Amino acid sequence: MVNEYSSGPLVALEVCGEDAVAQVRAVCGPRDVDVARRVREQTLRAKYGVPAGLGNPGGRAQLGVHCTDLLEDGPLECEYLFSLVER
Amino acid sequence: MFGRVWASAEASGLRVLTARSAILSDEDAIWASECLALRDGGLKGGNKILVLQLMGEDSDSKLATLVGHLIEQGMPRGAVLTAPPGAPTKDITEGFFGPPASRRLSTKCFSSAPSNSTTCFLVLPHAVLSGHAGAILSDFSYSLDSAAAAGAPPLEVTSCRLLDLSRGQTEEFLEVYKGVVPEYSVSCVTSSFSPLLLLTLTHPLYHTLCVGLGHGK
Numbered sequence: 001m002v003n004e005y006s007s008g009p010l011v012a013l014e015v016c017g018e019d020a021v022a023q024v025r026a027v028c029g030p031r032d033v034d035v036a037r038r039v040r041e042q043t044l045r046a047k048y049g050v051p052a053g054l055g056n057p058g059g060r061a062q063l064g065v066h067c068t069d070l071l072e073d074g075p076l077e078c079e080y081l082f083s084l085v086e087r
Numbered sequence: 088m089f090g091r092v093w094a095s096a097e098a099s100g101l102r103v104l105t106a107r108s109a110i111l112s113d114e115d116a117i118w119a120s121e122c123l124a125l126r127d128g129g130l131k132g133g134n135k136i137l138v139l140q141l142m143g144e145d146s147d148s149k150l151a152t153l154v155g156h157l158i159e160q161g162m163p164r165g166a167v168l169t170a171p172p173g174a175p176t177k178d179i180t181e182g183f184f185g186p187p188a189s190r191r192l193s194t195k196c197f198s199s200a201p202s203n204s205t206t207c208f209l210v211l212p213h214a215v216l217s218g219h220a221g222a223i224l225s226d227f228s229y230s231l232d233s234a235a236a237a238g239a240p241p242l243e244v245t246s247c248r249l250l251d252l253s254r255g256q257t258e259e260f261l262e263v264y265k266g267v268v269p270e271y272s273v274s275c276v277t278s279s280f281s282p283l284l285l286l287t288l289t290h291p292l293y294h295t296l297c298v299g300l301g302h303g304k
Contacts, residue, residue, distance in 0.1 A: 001261060001264065002254060002257045002258055002261060004211060004212065004213065005209075005211065005212070005252060005257045005260070005261065006212075006251075006252050006253060006254050006256075006257040007212045007213070008212030008213075008215060008216050008251065009212060009215050009216070009249055009250065009251050010209050010210060010211055010212050010215060010249070010250065010251075010252065011103075011209065011210035011215060011220050011224070011247065011248070011249050012207065012208075012209050012246075012247065012248045012249075012250060013207070013208040013209070013224075013227075013244050013246070013247045014205065014206075014207060014244070014245050014246035014247070015205070015206050015207075015208055015231075015242050015243065015244055015245070016204055016205050016242065016243055016245045017204060017240055017241055017242035017243055018204055018240035018242075019204075019239070019240055020204050020205060020206040020242050021206040023231070023234060023239060023240070023242055024206045024208050024242070026234075027227060027230040027231065027234075028208070042230075044223060044226060044227065044230075047226065048214050048219055048222075048223055050213065062211065062213045062214075063211060064210070064211060064213070064214045064219070064223065065208065065209060065210055065211060065214070065223060065227075066207075066208070066209035066211060067206065067207070067208050067209075068206040068207045068208075069264075070263075073207075073263055074204075074205040074206040074207055075205045076263075077206075077207035077260065078205055078206075078207050078246070080259070080260055081207065081248065081250070081260070082246050082248060085250060085252070085256055
């Protein structure tokens with residue numbers, strides 16, 4: 001996970017609004033790309049995730065996108081990426 | 088809107104470094120209008136803006152291409168503007184995109200919002216390097232808009248940033264997932280760009296303002 005997140009440029013978004021954590025999680029879909037493709041085929045991980053073993057480095061699944069899992073972590077993750085990380 | 092602008096930037100050969108969404112205060116509107124040499128009909132307090140900092144080689148011509156794309160997509164021609172020669176590049180960049188202490192523009196709900204109203208979304212490196220960032224952001228925006236049309240509370244992208252995290256920064260960021268997410272394990276690539284700024288103004292009446300600061304540092 002650390003390897004994947006630090007392997008090149010990433011795009012970080014801060015998203016605001018009522019029930020933002022749950023809504024964005026729903027748009028991203030399950031963390032297992034195979035499961036996402038079977039049961040949530042319209043989600044971003046189903047569309048842009050790469051399942052394990054399909055030519056990706058290390059054979060690990062690549063999820064395509066990340067979203068905050070827990071309610072309390074949203075502001076912390078945004079503060080880290082938009083304020084604390086040096087520009 | 089956001090995803091479409093991002094996809095258009097990519098299609099024009101530009102990369103979005105930072106983006107911020109905010110509603111201008113009266114003071115900020117005056118400041119931004121002065122920076123952009125806008126006179127009558129310039130920015131007004133209450134205007135909602137989306138500001139993007141772009142980068143790329145031959146950025147002047149690519150910015151012109153991007154502005155053309157946006158106009159083709161329906162943005163009013165008069166709402167797409169570029170900064171005049173000699174615009175205070177440093178002041179503008181710092182004011183819109185600098186660290187919170189020196190930034191002129193404040194986003195609407197950063198850090199002071201209830202915890203369930205702010206979340207973080209990332210397009211991961213493999214997807215960015217595969218050229219899927221624009222498509223993902225367009226899909227993301229479409230999904231949020233569709234959910235809102237179906238009755239879900241509306242969400243808004245208030246900040247966006249393209250960045251490279253070092254291994255140490257990544258470990259700090261993912262600390263909360265350590266031991267929780269099975270794929271967590273304990274690498275890094277960097278890149279450099281020449282900056283250019285694009286400002287789009289939306290609302291009221293779907294105005295868009297683009298500010299090009301040329302290339303170079």
